[in-house]
Amino acid sequence: MSASGVxxxxxxxxxSESIVSVxxxxxxxxxxxSILVVNDGSTDNTAALAEGAGAKVVSLPFNVGVGGxxxxxxxxxxxxxYGAVVQVDADGQHDPADLDRxxxxxxxxxxxxxxxxHEHSMYFVGGPRRWAMVLLSKALSWxxxxxxxxxxxxxxxxxxxxxxxxxxxxxxxxxxxxxxxxAIAIRNGLVVREEPVTMYFRQTGRxxxxxxxxxxxxxxxxxxxxxxxxxxxYIPKGDLS
Amino acid sequence: xxxxxxxxxxxxxxxxxxxxxxxxxxxxEKYAVLWLFFSAATLFFALVPSALVWxxxxxxxxxxxxxxxxxxxxxxxxxxxxxxxxxSRHEARIRRLAEEVALAQRQIQELRDTxxxx
Numbered sequence: 001m002s003a004s005g006v007x008x009x010x011x012x013x014x015x016s017e018s019i020v021s022v023x024x025x026x027x028x029x030x031x032x033x034s035i036l037v038v039n040d041g042s043t044d045n046t047a048a049l050a051e052g053a054g055a056k057v058v059s060l061p062f063n064v065g066v067g068g069x070x071x072x073x074x075x076x077x078x079x080x081x082y083g084a085v086v087q088v089d090a091d092g093q094h095d096p097a098d099l100d101r102x103x104x105x106x107x108x109x110x111x112x113x114x115x116x117x118h119e120h121s122m123y124f125v126g127g128p129r130r131w132a133m134v135l136l137s138k139a140l141s142w143x144x145x146x147x148x149x150x151x152x153x154x155x156x157x158x159x160x161x162x163x164x165x166x167x168x169x170x171x172x173x174x175x176x177x178x179x180x181x182x183a184i185a186i187r188n189g190l191v192v193r194e195e196p197v198t199m200y201f202r203q204t205g206r207x208x209x210x211x212x213x214x215x216x217x218x219x220x221x222x223x224x225x226x227x228x229x230x231x232x233x234y235i236p237k238g239d240l241s
Numbered sequence: 242x243x244x245x246x247x248x249x250x251x252x253x254x255x256x257x258x259x260x261x262x263x264x265x266x267x268x269x270e271k272y273a274v275l276w277l278f279f280s281a282a283t284l285f286f287a288l289v290p291s292a293l294v295w296x297x298x299x300x301x302x303x304x305x306x307x308x309x310x311x312x313x314x315x316x317x318x319x320x321x322x323x324x325x326x327x328x329s330r331h332e333a334r335i336r337r338l339a340e341e342v343a344l345a346q347r348q349i350q351e352l353r354d355t356x357x358x359x
Contacts, residue, residue, distance in 0.1 A: 058344060
């Protein structure tokens with residue numbers, strides 16, 4: 001179909017409040033790109049709203065998490081011959097004005113991660129969550145031999161080689177869809193770079209940030225690093241298309 | 242003596258229960274074999290306690306009953322790990338199926354749309 005086209009993939013789980021405005025804004029900035037909303041088992045009318053706004057919609061029968069939703073998008077991209085996939089969150093925290101930068105960044109990389117941490121950034125996190133992010137960033141930058149300052153960012157693009165890999169293997173575990181997928185890409189010899197992006201604070205559904213929650217986050221992040229560090233090099237086998 | 246009788250009864254009940262599950266096709270052979278083996282071993286040691294005493298002496302465990310408990314705990318932990326492994330594999334497969342179902346549905350819809358018919 002649309003050879004070497006761009007697919008904007010929006011994983012959405014009960015995002016009826018923001019999905020239409022996100023689709024409209026994305027189309028405003030990227031009129032030639034296809035927009036695919038992966039409805040991850042929503043119980044509200046997210047799918048109908050997305051369809052009404054003119055996006056292609058793929059509906060998972062139940063909630064499988066961002067990792068599962070994104071693998072569905074990569075499978076779709078692979079089978080329809082797209083040359084680039086850009087992940088955009090459905091809650092409106094990503095600025096579609098940065099899409100160009102992520103897409104053109106693919107000329108020199110297989111994956112471009114939008115980073116929130118740069119000198120003009122308004123984004124700030126503190127406490128144990130900050131330590132966890134620093135730890136994850138250090139570990140992945142070391143693996144990558146090139147800085148990845150924001151490995152938990154869900155605002156990123158993937159080129160043909162990454163699409164091929166992620167259509168087969170895209171982890172659905174906690175932090176797997178962000179940190180884990182980057183570790184898999186690096187281990188398979190893909191080139192990962194980063195670009196500065198604007199990130200807005202989430203308006204809805206923000207998790208409570210108490211001490212217990214932060215400690216849990218740090219613990220799970222550490223476990224995720226150890227798990228990906230121990231995991232052997234993954235070579236995708238078999239052709240699913 | 243009472244412990245022996247209790248052990249034997251428990252083993253027989255387990256054996257009969259697992260066998261009936263297997264016969265009705267509710268339990269798959271690969272799991273049934275494991276539990277049938279467990280209950281057969283339990284029954285054997287309940288009926289022939291001297292065998293347990295002999296094994297304990299041979300490997301140098303003072304109390305035969307401690308050997309029994311140790312072996313049971315190790316085996317149950319191994320079974321639990323194996324079940325976690327199977328569960329993880331099944332979750333991965335179900336997730337893949339969910340993704341394929343979603344894409345297949347999308348394809349049906351696209352084909353319908355280009356066909357022009359409902």
